[in-house]
Amino acid sequence: MILSGRGVSAVLGPTNTGKTHFAIERMVAHGSGMIGLPLRLLAREVYTRVVERVGVKNVALVTGEEKISPPNARFSVCTVEAMPRETKVAFVAIDEVQLAGDLERGHIFTDRLLHLRGREETLLLGSATMKSILLQLLPGITIVERPRLSQLFYAGQKKITRLPQRTAIVAFSADEVYAIAELIRRQRGGAAVVLGALSPRTRNAQVGLYQEGDVEYLVATDAIGMGLNLDVDHVAFAQDRKFDGYQFRNLNSGELGQIAGRAGRHIKDGTFGVTGRVNPFDDELVERLETHVFDPVKVLQWRTAQFDYSSVTALQRSLDAAPRIEGLTRALPATDQQALEFLSRYPEIADIADRPDRVEKLWEACALPDYRRITPAQHADLIQSLYFDLVRRGTVNEDFLADQVRRADRTDGEIDTLSARIAQIRTWTYVSNRPGWLADPTHWQEKTREIEDRLSDALHERLTKRFVDRRTSVLMKRLRENAMLEAEISVNGDVFVEGHAMGQLSGFRFTPISGMEGPDAKAVEAAAHRALALEFEARAARLHASGNGDLAIGSDGLVRWVGDPVARLIGTDHILHPRVIVLADEQLTGAARDHVAARIERFVNHHISTVLKPLDDLSRAEDLQGLAKGLAFQLVENLGVLFRRDVADDVKSLDQDGRASMRRYGVRFGAYHIFMPALLKPAPAELITLLWALKNDGLDKAGYGDLIPVLAAGRTSVVTDTTYERMFYKLAGFRFLGKRAVRIDILERLADLIRPLLQWKPGTTPRPEGAYDGRRFVTTTAMLSILGATPDDMEEILKGLGYRADSVSAEEAAGFLAAQKPSSTETAEVTKPEAESVDDADQSTVDGETDATASEVVAETSAPTEAPVADVATAEDAAAAEPTEPKPVLLWRPGGRNDNQRPAGRPAGDRRSAGQGQRTAGGERTSSAEPRNDQRRDDRRPDNRGERRDDNRGKFAGKGERQDRGDRKDRGPRPERDNNKSQPARFEAKPPRKEKPVDPDSPFAKLAALKEQMKK
Template identity: 80%
Template sequence: MILSGRGVTAVLGPTNTGKTHYAIERMVAHETGVIGLPLRLLAREVYTRLVEKVGQHNVALVTGEEKITPHMARFSVCTVEAMPRETRAAFVAIDEVQLAGDLERGHIFTDRVLHLRGRDETLLLGAATMKPILEQLLPGIHVIERPRLSQLFYSGSKKITRLPQRTAIVAFSADEVYAIAELIRRQRGGAAVVLGALSPRTRNAQVALYQEGDVEYLVATDAIGMGLNLDVDHVAFAQDRKFDGYQFRNLNPAELAQIAGRAGRHLRDGTFGVTGRVDPFDDELVKRIETHHFDPVKVLQWRTTRFDYSSLQSLRQSLDAPPPIGGLTRALPAVDQQALDHLSRYPDVRDLATTPERVEKLWEACALPDYRRITPAQHADLISTLYADLVKRGTVNEDFLADQVRRADRTDGEIDTLSARIAQIRTWTYVSNRPGWLADPTHWQEKTREIEDRLSDALHERLTKRFVDRRTSVLMKRLRENAMLEAEISVNGDVFVEGHHVGQLAGFRFTLAAGTEGPDAKAVQAAAQKALALEFEARAARLHAAGNADLALSSDGTVRWLGDPVARLSASDHIMRPRVILLSDEQLTGNARDHVAARIERFVNHHIATVLKPLDDLSRAEDLQGLAKGLAFQLVESLGVLFRRDVADDVKALDQDARASMRKHGIRFGAYHIFMPALLKPAPAELITLLWALKNDGLDKPGYGDLIPVLAAGRTSVVTDPSYERAFYKLAGFRFLGKRAVRIDILERLADLIRPLLQWKPGTPRPEGAYDGRRFMATTAMLSILGATPDDMEEILKGLGYRADSVKAEEAAAFLAAQAPAAAAAETPAEAGAETSDEHDADASDEGEATAEAPVETTEAPAAATEAPVAETAEAPVAEAAGEGEPAEAKPVLLWRPGSRHDNQRQGQRHGDRQGQGERRGGERHRGQPAGERGERREGGRGRPDQNKGRDGKPQGGNRPDRGERNDRGGKPQQAKFEARPPRKEKPIDPDSPFAKLAALKEQMKK
């Protein structure tokens, strides 16, 4: 029967009206009392407050999963489901009575409201929307309306990352809650998480994390709307739809207000708003929430408490009974009724439920909560197993229970795994707390409670680890307390604030650690700067006194001190004097900054002057005058390498003294380049390319990062990459020749090997590789110094301007064989040796200089070797192949001759080169010419008349390789000796020719 409202007081009002506090004060004023609360979490909170007031021995806690029942306890704190149906307590209070309209749990609240009374006083606590229905159902009830202690204001829509501190963000699914918490962690340091699916212990730990200030944000479901006392300033709705157990629906204004009302505590005002993808609230809804005006609750959910246990069918029919009075509506089937419907279809269950006692036991088993959120059929299967044990054994099979508990007793896994285990163990905790279900309930209550606590602690740890940055949380707490943050710096530059790593000091730059963002970042940086200010001063002093060994210049233009970047180089007006830009924070100022800048500039200038000493000395040379000084200036501007063709006129105009003065500074006049061999070493080559790259914005150009280390490693030749900047090859001392690039000093040595082959005259001992005085063949010595294959050699020679004639191996062998008798009848060995010695000595100055300065050592074949020619050795495989069967065709022999490029270069090289060589034994060798041509001063009649004439008997001239040219001393022509001519008929010498007297004189000397 429904009791009247006499002696019942309804304390109604919005959140933050102190209703729960009022109920606690009223209960302790009585001798005994019972209070029912909607959540186990809230029951725990009220239990703790009562224990503080009256002592632990006077308070009992009774929930579906937990029982703390001291002997002779005066007060009981329960969840509404665990409240007794009848009580002799003097005081009874039921909190959040508006839940009587909830579709899932409403019928339980309605039952307690209608049937449970205190002996002296009964309080019903809830929203003001319950006033009309309570007055209708409970005539004579006394209603007290309490106003909110603080104001509630709408603040509109804000992005999640812009929400103020002390904000609770509300969503209605675990996935959404976790996603928001992860975003908050990344952007603002971390958030606590409160879900209905979490165990009470885990929820308590998460709430404590927020309440104690370790985090400034709370992400939760509508569980926070049920009386949790939280220090929340703002509530933001990230969702406004929820699944109520039956369907997805929008929250009504009263539900929104219940949650929004968590903002503001006591006399402090609060705000609410929306975030994420939720549309802003309309003005009418905002006004209703701010003024707490909502539609009243018109009906309460109801289910009969007069169950008919005579049979399964009778029990089911009794559950379908209609409400006895108006204002009540029959509740939809709850979890227990759904389980009963499934079990009534099981034959084995119907066979067991044959007596009223067994039917009642079945209904008791159906009350098992579905903590695991599984399907009704699966939940019914578990109940069927338990019910069979209760009927057949009298208690649940403890072996089965032990196996289920053991499976849940593991703390490994992530959040979802631990949550599932907690749900499972809560099921067995409920079973262990049911009266008469277990033979040893105390053991299993302790066992399941221990496991649940351990799993809850592990879940709290996982949630905190995933959604809270502990470093940031500690710092924010200290900042809120207005405490001075303590900072320190380790020897390796790690910066710690309050013992937490917040960044790294590299050189004179401080970088915050990843994740140090948001409003606390400035405070953290300010705290760190206090320690950094003194550290900067100390580091500046150490750097100022540091030796050059502690500093280094990287290939990217960065100056490093003990490995840390402290400056970078930038282009300036002078390529050898780059500008130094400090890499430092603003805290490095005054004298400390000046000392650092001055020390780094000294190091850079000293490093350049040391590594590029020949180039630096050349830029300061005072002994160079005129053309030599201008050519030296060009060489410095080009960083030590000039193409000879670009300065051919200047080189030609140099006299002997000027050339000698330039050689003193390490300059070599090569066949193809004017260069400084000392700069071809790895260290100078790398620094030169860096200076050029700084001046020409080349640090990011193709090839700089990949090519320079290879070129600077001492290689004599490398495979080229067409996509790379060609200037880097030249700056590193390499000549780009098609598929390969060759170091320029190696090219000069190649010219030294080719020159005697083109100077050879038929009838004299033939060096290896010489052919007919006009052409030559590639030799193993050439391949060796180049580190190249025959195919590479072909590319290189073509790149140098030589042209190839293809001759069959047999023809080449026959031609060389025909030359052998002529060589035997040549001049005496003594005379040949004397002439060779003269030629060698004439080149000693340049050749010795080049060999001494070469970065690597290579073995050069003797110029006058008399081994068998390559063409002759080619006959062996031909003969062998012929002996086996069909004769194999031998590979053609390539005969190389100077091309038009050499003819053009020769005009700018001959005259100046001869002057630079000096007179040696009455002759001067013209080295440095690409094809080996030379001029020879005619002294003492050593020249031959026929070598001074063309085929027509006239003096030679023009640009042909075998043409003589005039020197600057006597104006007499010099003969090009690199090309031998076949025997021809002598023509009379023109008496008017300037060579006539010289030729006659030479003939007389021979006689």
């Protein structure tokens, strides 16, 4: 039987028309009243508002899972399912009556609007789409249409990351909601999450985050369309299809309008649109949504209220009854009816449900909601257990209940785990609130409510932790309030704003903490800069007043102030005057930035002029004249190092006065280089190479940044890298020689060691270690030591300097040395070998004045770091070892005439050509050709090309050469040749003389051992 529509008013209209507020006002105007709402969450909200009006003692809250029933309460706030079918209160209101057309819950709304009335007034609240069906079903009803308080506009399609603030993004699955919320957190700082599956307490907490401004975005299902009052400016649909419990389908215009209508509150207009993954709405749909004109509801879902409890089968037949009134349609089986169908198949159910009261109890048990969203069979099994307890025991087994509750009473786990526990505890909360189901319902109501609240709080915490960046949300809120942000900077530069870590302040640059990106990251960075504005000014003042000791230039071209980079050097046309680029954020402006730039420029200029003072002094020298001035200019242009071969003519023409004037500025004339020893020290070398690298494509492009500290570390030689330009090694004070680069002052020391070996004349003085026949020499331990090289490296280095090697066997070398020993009478008078190096590394003087010695050059440079040399077998080891073929001995000599130059220390009379070859100590002619390496031709040749030096006897080199060629006494007789077959060399042995003890660590220990054997 359907009641008449007389005394019933329907307040219809779109969202934001104030319908719910109107119903609350009407209810409290009566002595008693009841209002039914579609959601427990909304019921909670309305309950709070009514309590504020009439007091907590006068309001009851009744839902399936919660009951607050003060004695003598005059007003009741209920979910529609919890509303009784009959009541005596003066006022009744039912909200969102358009849900009577919902396939799953519609029959409950239909039953209440058709049968439940207030004694004095009944209000039906809902969409205007219900107007025609209500007029049809309830004759005499009064229809009141209310217009929307604000307008709604379509904003089109936008990417999620470009949505405006105060936006609600709508999706229709938990997975999609979580994915969108995660994206919003990364891009925009965070989002609140609202799903129908969340407990009311969790949903309220999440809505509170959004409403209080902690986050600017809300990601939700269509649950927000059911009366949640939110300050939403824009609604964006991330999906337009949903699963309605039976199938996936597109939302109709009325459902879209219900959700989109949440944008704009009171008199504030709102907008709606779609995200990038949803096709834009067509014009017709947009017009409907903007004007709130939707298809009317034509039928309502209906299920009989006349249940036949005579048997389970009879109950099922009554549930299948069809409506007899036009405008109603039989509802699809709901969860309770599906559970009954499953249970009716169980024989034990048929046996126990044998009386009407038991059948009614079975139907009551089937009303248990499926909060856990499990299969109908599993849900039916739970109902069966509860039903058996109710029939056999009268109440649910509390031991079983306690065990289930204890399993749910855990707050560990992630979002899905906590959501499952909340669904489980809501089941037992419902059980505890069913009349007559428990022996001690009050205890279990309190227990389950406490656990649900604790789980809800834990879920809210997990959701917030996962989808909300608290740092960003707090700062955004403070920025909206236009409040002064409090900043704190730790000793190591960590920046905290409002107690949240924001990033690192290094010098005048702020680096946000990792993980922030998107527009909100920029807003957070702006907030940090706003809080750091005063700090920037204070740092600028401190830098301007700081001393030079607080500033430094690194090998990476950065200028650092107390360790923090504040500027970068850029190369210019003038290598000694690089450009300074201040490294600072835009917040450092005006006078503060100018002061910082000026102070850094003063430091850079002072640092360069101080560290490179010898070069600066030479460039400003006014007492240099003629060739000296020109040579000084070239030396400055080349940053203190010149290959002597490149300026050989100028050096040869430079008189002693000019040389002396240049020496006063620290210039040294070496055998291979013209250089300034003071610039070879680590600090000047590092600065020179840095300035050159800056000018030549920069450190990053050239890749010199890592090599500069190695070259400037004071090492005597390093392994070369062919990817670097050789000029770079030169400016660092190194000569590129094959696989190794050797410091130029060390090469000059090497020249000092080689010169006396080539000046020695056999049979005149004691033989220096390493000397052979006056024209050739062998490498010595001293040479290896000062170069920090192995014998193989030494071979590369000597070849790079232009020396060439002849290979003879150890026996042949030993025999020749024995033959060249001076007699005892010849050794009576021993003259001191002329081993000192003089100006231009030759043996002559110019105008009676000598240049600085090599020892003086070395003294002015940093002490070299001697690298260990290769192990050399001692004579004892050689004797004890198994007989092996001895390695050939390399006899080094200066390069031939076609090299156009010769190394320092070459005898003035030696003008043998490379093409001519020369004879060995045994009389055999050897080829002077050497293997070509990857050195440039200039680096392969000995230095000082084109120069001739006398032999300290006042004779020209050409004449000396002819004399040397004419006097063959020291070279031994020519070997006899028979049928073009070489004969063993014969030497004219001189009387043996006593040899000095052989150093067992000498590389010539083996030769010494062989000589001893020959004596015996």
